Amino acid sequence: MPATRRLNRDYELIHRNCIKGLTEYLNKYPNLESLILGISGGIDSALVAALVNDTLNEMDRDVRLIGYSLPIYTNEQGERDRADLIGDAFCDSYTETTLIHVMPDLVRQIDNSLFYEWVGKKPSKIPLDTLIRVGNIKARLRMMFLYDKASKYKGMVLSTDNYTEYLLGFWTLHGDVGDYGIIQNLWKTEVYGLAEWMVNNRGNTAISETLVAKPTDGLGVNNDGDLGQLVPDWGGTHRGGYEFIDEMLIACVMGDSYIKTGETELPFDTLFNHAVLRRHAGTNFKRENPTNLSRTELTEGAS
Numbered sequence: 001m002p003a004t005r006r007l008n009r010d011y012e013l014i015h016r017n018c019i020k021g022l023t024e025y026l027n028k029y030p031n032l033e034s035l036i037l038g039i040s041g042g043i044d045s046a047l048v049a050a051l052v053n054d055t056l057n058e059m060d061r062d063v064r065l066i067g068y069s070l071p072i073y074t075n076e077q078g079e080r081d082r083a084d085l086i087g088d089a090f091c092d093s094y095t096e097t098t099l100i101h102v103m104p105d106l107v108r109q110i111d112n113s114l115f116y117e118w119v120g121k122k123p124s125k126i127p128l129d130t131l132i133r134v135g136n137i138k139a140r141l142r143m144m145f146l147y148d149k150a151s152k153y154k155g156m157v158l159s160t161d162n163y164t165e166y167l168l169g170f171w172t173l174h175g176d177v178g179d180y181g182i183i184q185n186l187w188k189t190e191v192y193g194l195a196e197w198m199v200n201n202r203g204n205t206a207i208s209e210t211l212v213a214k215p216t217d218g219l220g221v222n223n224d225g226d227l228g229q230l231v232p233d234w235g236g237t238h239r240g241g242y243e244f245i246d247e248m249l250i251a252c253v254m255g256d257s258y259i260k261t262g263e264t265e266l267p268f269d270t271l272f273n274h275a276v277l278r279r280h281a282g283t284n285f286k287r288e289n290p291t292n293l294s295r296t297e298l299t300e301g302a303s
Contacts, residue, residue: 005253007189007246011197014190015051018182022055025180026063034064034155035180036146039087039094040218041069041079043210044183045160046086047195050204051182052158053090066153067091070142072099074123075218082209089206099141107137128221135219139175146178156180164188164242167249168230168276169283170217187250188242214238230276248276 008014026032035052039045052065067090069083080096087094108115117130146157157178163185165171183191196211198204215238216225227234227241234241251259251268258265271277 006250007187009190009193011190011194012201014186014194015054015198015202018051019055019058022052022180022182023059026055026059026061032063032155034066034150034153035158036150036153036155036178037065037067037091037158038142038146038160039067039069039083039091040160041075041082041086041210042213042215042218043191043195043207044162046082046207046210047191047198048158048160048182049086049090050195050198050202050207054198054202054204064092064153064155065090066149066155067094068146068149069094069096070099070145071096072103072138072141078213079216079218082213085206085209089204097145099138099145103138103141106141107134110137131219131221135217135221136172136175138219139172143175143178150179158182159184162186162188162191164246164249166287167253168245168279169286170226170230170279171286172219173286173289187246189239189246192239192242211239215242230279232275245276248274249280252277252280 037045037049037052039049049065049067056063056065067087069080069087071080084094084096087096104115104119107118114130114133118126118134123131143157149155150157157180159176159178159181160183161171161176161181162183164187166184171177183194186194192211195204195207199208199211214225215227217229221229224232225238227238230245231241234244236244247259248271250256256268258267259271260266
């Protein structure tokens, strides 16, 4: 595993490289007319919006950033308000389109029993596997919407995932990954750091509220947000929780013998059974998806 997987806190460099990379990509595809972005009100989509806005402002080319907020039942008003703030600040066109009325009919058509397990019940009364199934449908419904807009406006869909989520499998297959991931290979700690740098050095103040907001997948699986699923016993800040998760994952992928959290060093071998590492190991099937039989397996061997 390359040393570049360690945290990099040179956010000016990262910002410059984001703009350079996206500019080079857009120059390869002169027929692209738009970039389509789902805006949740969280820090990841907010950072992507700001980075793309900075890139397009520096390019001598007419490409539109089109943003959508797509609330479905469990999106809190604070998330929707932040999405509006981000969309208005960075997008050439921004719309909130509620999918609340589409979702029940879709679930009913997919599985009638799932519909009755879910609809009209408090989340605390719904089985976890039902919440996960419904959450996956939500994510894929949103992506269907975004890809339709990409087709309509001759564009591509932007991903908003980061490297921490990737290693944790904290995303929905065919429901989160777009065509271009500007922050896909940044740790969540770097996402926070870059967003803060952009507020302080680029004047992207619309991001400010996302720095302290509760991170959530927007799917309603856990009322305590991301950390409620990943490190439910965490007692610190949201940002601090992700720093702890990142240090653990970095130690895992780099083969370190300990992780450092604050001023404390914890032997890595004492954390093998931690929920974060179990989640990382248990979601490898997502990172290998899709799995295909090779040409050799299909065509060679004894007849």
